[in-house]
Amino acid sequence: MKITAVHEGTVPISSSIRNAWIDFSAMDCSVVAVVSDVVRDGKPLVGYGFNSNGRYSAGEILRRRVLPRLLDAPRDALLDERGELDPARAWDVMMRNEKPGGHGERSVAVGVVDMALFDLAAKIADKPLYRWLSDRYGDGEPDDSVFVYAAGGYYAPGKTLGDLKDEMRGFLDQGYDVVKMKIGGAPLAEDLRRIEAVLDVLGGDGSRLAVDVNGRFDLATALEYGRAIEPYGLFWYEEIGDPLDYRLNAVVAEQYRGRIATGENLFSLQDARNLIRYGGLRPDRDVIQVDPALSYGLVEYLRIQEMLRAHGWSSRRCVPHGGHQFSLHIAAALKLGGNESYPGEFQPTGGFADDARVSGSRVGLTETPGIGFEGKAAFYRVLRGLHA
Known part of the structure; x- marks a missing residue:
C-alpha cells in the first residue's frame, strides 16, 4: 500500500x-x-x-x-x-x-x-470502521448502537423562548430523549427562564437536559450558577470554566453534587491527564468529552483511554464532543458512554449518515466500509470534489 x-x-x-x-x-x-x-x-x-x-x-x-x-x-x-x-x-x-x-x-x-x-x-x-477498530483495539464485540443526545439551544438574533421550545420539541420528534442547551451568554435570571422553558417541553424532567457554558465562567459565577441549577437535577453541567483551570473545576466538583462534563477543549494526553489528576472529577458520575478529531486523532485518543483506565475510569464515562460519524464509530468500538449529535447545526459536516435513525436517544452504525461519509450525500460531494 x-x-x-x-x-x-x-x-x-x-x-x-x-x-x-x-x-x-x-x-x-x-x-x-x-x-x-x-x-x-x-x-x-x-x-x-x-x-x-x-x-x-x-x-x-x-x-x-x-x-x-x-x-x-x-x-x-x-x-x-x-x-x-x-x-x-x-x-x-x-x-x-x-x-x-x-x-x-x-x-x-x-x-x-x-x-x-x-x-x-x-x-x-472492507469493514466499517467500528468493526475494524473493535477487532484491533477493543474486545471484538462492538456495541451495535450508541447513546446520543441532541445539542442545540444556542443563542441567536431574535430567538425567543417559544423558538427555543420548538427547537427542543423538534429534537424529541427526531427520537432524542436527552437534549442540551447553551447557558452563560445571558444574565442568570434570563438563563433560568430559558432552562425552565426547556424543562416545560421535557415534562419537568431535568435529568434529560444538559447545559453547556463553553468555558465562560470564573469561579464565583460558576458556583452561583451551580447553586441555582442544582435543584433541577440536570443531566450535566458542562465546561464550566477555562479548560485549563483545573482548580476551578475541582472546587465546583466539591460543591456541585450533580454531574460535570468537560474536556472537549483538551487536545492531548498530557492535558487530559492533568484534568484527571487535578480537576477534581469524580469517576462515579462525571464525563470526559475529549473529541478525537481535535486532539491529534484516534491514535492519541487511544492513549487517553489507556490513561483513564490506569486512573480507575470506565470508558463508559467518555462521551466525545463533535457530533460526527468518526466519534460514533469510536464510541461503538471502544464501548464509550455515547456521542454528541448536532441534528441541525454545522452542516454539511455535522451529523451521521443520511439514513441514520435515532430512537430512544440511540443510533445504529452504518455497515459501509470505513467511516461511511459516502452515505452522507451533501458532505460526500464536498469530499469527492477535493480529488475529482
Whole structure:
C-alpha cells in the first residue's frame, strides 16, 4: 500500500448562532482526501477526514508541516509488520520534529489526517470502521448502537423562548430523549427562564437536559450558577470554566453534587491527564468529552483511554464532543458512554449518515466500509470534489 496523493481544502460551517464565548459567523474546517494505490472496483481507495467543529481550519499547518512529512515518508514507514496501513506509524511520521507542548491547532491538523487514515485502513480491510477498530483495539464485540443526545439551544438574533421550545420539541420528534442547551451568554435570571422553558417541553424532567457554558465562567459565577441549577437535577453541567483551570473545576466538583462534563477543549494526553489528576472529577458520575478529531486523532485518543483506565475510569464515562460519524464509530468500538449529535447545526459536516435513525436517544452504525461519509450525500460531494 502506498499513498499516492493527499488533497486538502476548507469548507464553511458558518451560521448566525453563538454560545457564551464565540459566534459561528466565520467558522470553517479543514477537509482532506488521502488517495491510495489500492484499487477497488476500478477506482483507488480514498480516506477522508475533517476536523470536527468549534476550531477553525488548519490548512497552513497541514500544507507546511504535516502533509509533506506524510508524502515524503518511505512506504514502509506507514505500514505495520503485515504490510498493512498503520495509522499509528503514520502519526509518528506526521509528528516528526515537533517539540512537546504547543497543542491546539497542531493537534487539529494531525487529527484531520488521522481520521482519513483510519477511514482508508478500514476501507482497505472492507469493514466499517467500528468493526475494524473493535477487532484491533477493543474486545471484538462492538456495541451495535450508541447513546446520543441532541445539542442545540444556542443563542441567536431574535430567538425567543417559544423558538427555543420548538427547537427542543423538534429534537424529541427526531427520537432524542436527552437534549442540551447553551447557558452563560445571558444574565442568570434570563438563563433560568430559558432552562425552565426547556424543562416545560421535557415534562419537568431535568435529568434529560444538559447545559453547556463553553468555558465562560470564573469561579464565583460558576458556583452561583451551580447553586441555582442544582435543584433541577440536570443531566450535566458542562465546561464550566477555562479548560485549563483545573482548580476551578475541582472546587465546583466539591460543591456541585450533580454531574460535570468537560474536556472537549483538551487536545492531548498530557492535558487530559492533568484534568484527571487535578480537576477534581469524580469517576462515579462525571464525563470526559475529549473529541478525537481535535486532539491529534484516534491514535492519541487511544492513549487517553489507556490513561483513564490506569486512573480507575470506565470508558463508559467518555462521551466525545463533535457530533460526527468518526466519534460514533469510536464510541461503538471502544464501548464509550455515547456521542454528541448536532441534528441541525454545522452542516454539511455535522451529523451521521443520511439514513441514520435515532430512537430512544440511540443510533445504529452504518455497515459501509470505513467511516461511511459516502452515505452522507451533501458532505460526500464536498469530499469527492477535493480529488475529482
